[in-house]
Amino acid sequence: MIRSALVVGGGVGGMTAAISLKRIGVNVDLIDADPHWRVYGAGISITGISLRAFDALGILDQIRQRGFVGSGMRGRTMAGNVLMDVPAIENPMPIQQGGGILRPVLHEILSSTVRSEGINVTLGVKVETLSQDETGVDVTFTDGTARHYDLLVGADGIYSSIREMIFPDVPKPQFTGQGCWRLVAKRPPEVDRTEMYFGGPVKLGINPVSQDEMYMFLLEHVPDNPRFSGEELVTHLRDLMAPFGGAVPAMRDSIIAPAQINYRPLEWLLLPDPWYKGRIVLIGDAAHATTPHLASGAGIAAEDGLVLAEELARDNDVAVALRAFMDRRFERARLVVENSVHIGEIQMAGEETASNTMLGATMGQLQAPY
């Protein structure tokens, strides 16, 4: 079995891979380009597949304590009237639940697990050069150091530099036509589950992220891919929220500064099979960056890390293990990326019922074991 691995990128995918590899006896170094290893302060929805992966990683209890985990869902009209109330399930399994958490809190849970496992973390460093043969990968780093590893895991996100180095000709991430607005606010007790608002000009939902906070996500059709600066963020988001009732007006009133708002144009990328070359493998957004429509990007990134370690533990031959990894991962990632993009397209065409049907059907498919 491999004895050493370098994980490039300490997001959900990289940290899950690092923890899982360490637990099968691999010496793991993890580097992240960000000297402060920060994540931006938005909420993230955690669907059943993320919860199941976090359970396998042993951090589900912490997610329950510091985030919000529940089941059931509430549908509202744009005015805020309740259309449907799907009750919570009794004694649900993690895969049957969902919830949300603040990204910095999820990062803190994962990064403290990385540190407590004894993984060697170096921040503010990137890979400068790579060369490999059948025994492993020689890496030089931007801090002037160099090392040989049996395996390199590229988990450096949608704009992956490791992908650029090993697959320079693959298409770049593509803009979908939608932008995603996110806002965190105090949570009133009555917002006790995911709430979706139907029938509006934009797609809006609210998810609890802790005992007293919630976050709103709002998807807007922005074909010209505009940039919003400073005050424009505030005025534009307030305009988009104005027609909505329910919990939205209080959230809207809470907006006082651009720093509260996170806006991202949506992009996607699906690297063709294989995601590896020799002893270098890509996982997470570096291989399959998705839009948030199925709220499953973090879940499949975490699954990648778990499956990679499982297959490396199963077979001493790295080439066999990486092939087996691909066989378990490609179709699943394709389902998430392609259906997420398609749901966005249907939303942009104004076909809300069709987009909800596809969302429900895909969520059902994803319940299958990873």
Ligand SMILES: Cc1cc2nc3c(=O)[nH]c(=O)nc-3n(C[C@H](O)[C@H](O)[C@H](O)COP(=O)(O)OP(=O)(O)OC[C@H]3O[C@@H](n4cnc5c(N)ncnc54)[C@H](O)[C@@H]3O)c2cc1C
């Ligand atoms: C607007 C939006 C909303 C989303 N909402 C959800 C949601 O609700 N639920 C969900 O499950 N998913 C959601 N996603 C998707 C999810 O955020 C990603 O799929 C997930 O974070 C991917 O994790 P990752 O570890 O692969 O990459 P990342 O989280 O991007 O981590 C990459 C890491 O690599 C580091 N890095 C970058 N370049 C280098 C380099 N050259 N060298 C070293 N380190 C480097 C970065 O600093 C970072 O720490 C959303 C995505 C978007 C765009």
